[in-house]
Amino acid sequence: MKILILGGDGFLGWPTAMHLSQAGHEVLIVDNYLRRRLCLEQSVSPLFPVPDLGRRVQLWREITGLSIEARIGDLSDWSFISSVMQGFVPDALVHYAEQPAAPYSMLNRHAAALTLQNNLMATLNVIYGVREFAPACHIVKLGTMGEYGTPNIDIEEGWLEIEHKGRTDKFLYPRQAGSLYHTTKIMDTDMLWLYARVWKIRVTDLMQGPVYGLETYENAGHEELYSFLNYDEIFGTVLNRFIVQAVAGYPLTVYGAGGQTRGFLNIKDTLNCIELAIRTPAEPGQLRIFNQFTETFSVNGLADKVASVGRQMGLSVEIKSIANPRKEAEDHRYIAAHTGLLDLGLEPHVLTDERLADIIRLVMRYKDRIDPNQFLRNIKWA
Ligand code: USQ
DSSP states (O other): OEEEEETTTSTTHHHHHHHHHHTTOEEEEEEOOHHHHHHHHTTOOOSSOOOOHHHHHHHHHHHHSOOOEEEEOOTTOHHHHHHHHHHHOOSEEEEOOSOOOHHHHTSOHHHHHHHHHHHHHHHHHHHHHHHHHOTTOEEEEEEEGGGTOOOSSOBOSSEEEEEETTEEEEEEOOOOOSSHHHHHHHHHHHHHHHHHHHHOOEEEEEEEOOEEOOOOTTTTTOGGGOOOOOOSTTTOOHHHHHHHHHHHTOOEEEETTSBOEEEEEEHHHHHHHHHHHHHSOOOTTOEEEEEEOSEEEEHHHHHHHHHHHHHHTTOOOOEEEEOOSSOOOSBOOOOBOOOHHHHHTOOOOOOOHHHHHHHHHHHHTTGGGOOGGGSOOOOOOO
């Protein structure tokens, strides 16, 4: 298939590009380096330097003999995206091209406006690009479990049947996000659902939880092909941050009571989920939603796991609860359905002690590069 990867320089975009290229697809990447520019703007950097896209693509060719094409450009620029869609005419596209960090979106008005503008315009242009130049293209869109928030009822897989005054109908599951970033994903879902109904576009919206890990099937043994590993307060996600903190001898930063529970998944499972979604496309006019995670953990549970495995490896790991910079429930229900991808054949990589130890071992190789000033940046929701 011809597959377009939007945001193909990112933490998940680049591994996805390699994975689909290895599987025999023709892959075109588009990216505007937004993530790299925002890291520079905020003076944070990943654990190790990552080559630019041109170099990554060249390395991929040297190592595998396979070619991935890459174009640098901004998806909120209609002339750019329309020329890409017209020229390539993808069978499927994977849309990761969004400002991905909740803390960044809550930083100040400038960051909020950038998040809103970037994320919504990119999605709108993708929809128009598909309609005008590739109407059969299957849009695989990265949403987030954070769209649902933490309701006091079970979380269903995208949809909820509601009975009201003796009648029933099916609606998008009620959503109430905890950051502007997560709210843009709700707005994306609403837009996709509108155009699925009126233009019959085909969409799979993946409600993904926080992803951990770095090693994939394709980059094993080739560290120059690894993704960014951010561990700063803005772009780092909780498990990756705890691992880097454990290696640095910095107390694990549990926000507040630590009962916040989320659905997590290994980066290899993200790749498998995307491949499964592409292999069995949504029907025209269908907005298909999968909850993309394999296990749930509380923040305290993750901290305890990292501390226990880290100590077995000779690290001195402390856990410290700090005032929660976010406004979020710290003790809540979290029962979320996630059978759609398992039914398609997903075989989860669960977080065993050995898998955790492998990631810790990898981070230990870069211990000298850890900058403890990045762990906390005093970003407050309110
Ligand atoms: N947390 C801590 N300590 C830390 C960092 C985070 O206790 O040092 C807590 C947060 O308060 C939150 C939980 O861990 O309760 C998860 O935080 P996170 O930063 O790992 O994840 P989040 O901000 O929700 O966003 C990340 C990705 C985002 C993706 C989302 C999936 O950045 O792109 O959409 O995970 S989900 O969380 O399911 O919405």
